[in-house]
Amino acid sequence: xxxxxxxxxxxxxxxxxxxxxxxxxxxxxxxxxxxxxxxxxxxxxxxxxxxxxxxxxxxxxxxxxxxxxxxxxxxxxxxxxxxxxxxxxxxxxxxxxxxxxxxxxxxxxxx
Amino acid sequence: xxxxxxxxxxxxxxxxxxxxxxxxxxxxxxxxxxxxxxxxxxxxxxxxxxxxxxxxxxxxxxxxxxxxxxxxxxxxxxxxxxxxxxxxxxxxxxxxxxxxxxxxxxxxxxxxxx
Numbered sequence: 142x143x144x145x146x147x148x149x150x151x152x153x154x155x156x157x158x159x160x161x162x163x164x165x166x167x168x169x170x171x172x173x174x175x176x177x178x179x180x181x182x183x184x185x186x187x188x189x190x191x192x193x194x195x196x197x198x199x200x201x202x203x204x205x206x207x208x209x210x211x212x213x214x215x216x217x218x219x220x221x222x223x224x225x226x227x228x229x230x231x232x233x234x235x236x237x238x239x240x241x242x243x244x245x246x247x248x249x250x251x252x
Numbered sequence: 253x254x255x256x257x258x259x260x261x262x263x264x265x266x267x268x269x270x271x272x273x274x275x276x277x278x279x280x281x282x283x284x285x286x287x288x289x290x291x292x293x294x295x296x297x298x299x300x301x302x303x304x305x306x307x308x309x310x311x312x313x314x315x316x317x318x319x320x321x322x323x324x325x326x327x328x329x330x331x332x333x334x335x336x337x338x339x340x341x342x343x344x345x346x347x348x349x350x351x352x353x354x355x356x357x358x359x360x361x362x363x364x365x366x
Binding site: 174176182183184185186189228230237238239240241242243244245 | 287307342
């Protein structure tokens with residue numbers, strides 16, 4: 142099976158940078174996703190990593206190390222609207238679109 | 253283009269009843285996945301349909317079932333409802349294929365079982 146760990150809560154200041162870590166254990170890794178979910182809303186796609194390294198998309202970047210079973214999501218120039226839950230999810234080979242999600246990291250951005 | 257549409261958005265049922273939820277994927281998407289989200293368990297995979305065939309199934313009892321139609325629209329059914337079935341049910345669509353691809357989620361159907 143799979144096991145995904147990420148911190149439950151984080152707090153950061155507007156304008157700052159925050160890094161949300163995710164560690165995973167899986168039998169046949171085939172990609173890691175990051176989603177953002179505001180309260181009462183659907184998860185929205187942020188990033189997808191399948192190879193080692195950093196993927197940058199505007200204020201958001203995601204890093205993957207397959208050998209370490211580790212990923213992080215980096216949010217720069219934090220804004221109040223970034224307050225949300227950030228979900229890490231892993232897909233296995235042969236799993237189609239079966240994603241295993243972590244329980245999410247609730248990020249609170251303060252003034 | 254239109255996103256993933258789920259109906260109904262909210263519903264209340266009593267124990268023992270059954271419920272059917274509907275999902276219309278993004279036009280051109282052939283894969284539809286269903287997830288259950290609860291505060292305690294987070295997002296958990298129910299099943300995935302691709303080209304009208306169930307491609308994957310999660311660890312849920314047989315009371316949870318689904319199907320996909322030729323136009324890629326999908327329905328899921330929960331029979332003999334239990335209190336613990338109260339949750340947000342999310343549908344996600346993607347182009348599909350071996351790599352899967354990015355998943356786009358609908359707004360969800362919030363089910364309350366009394």
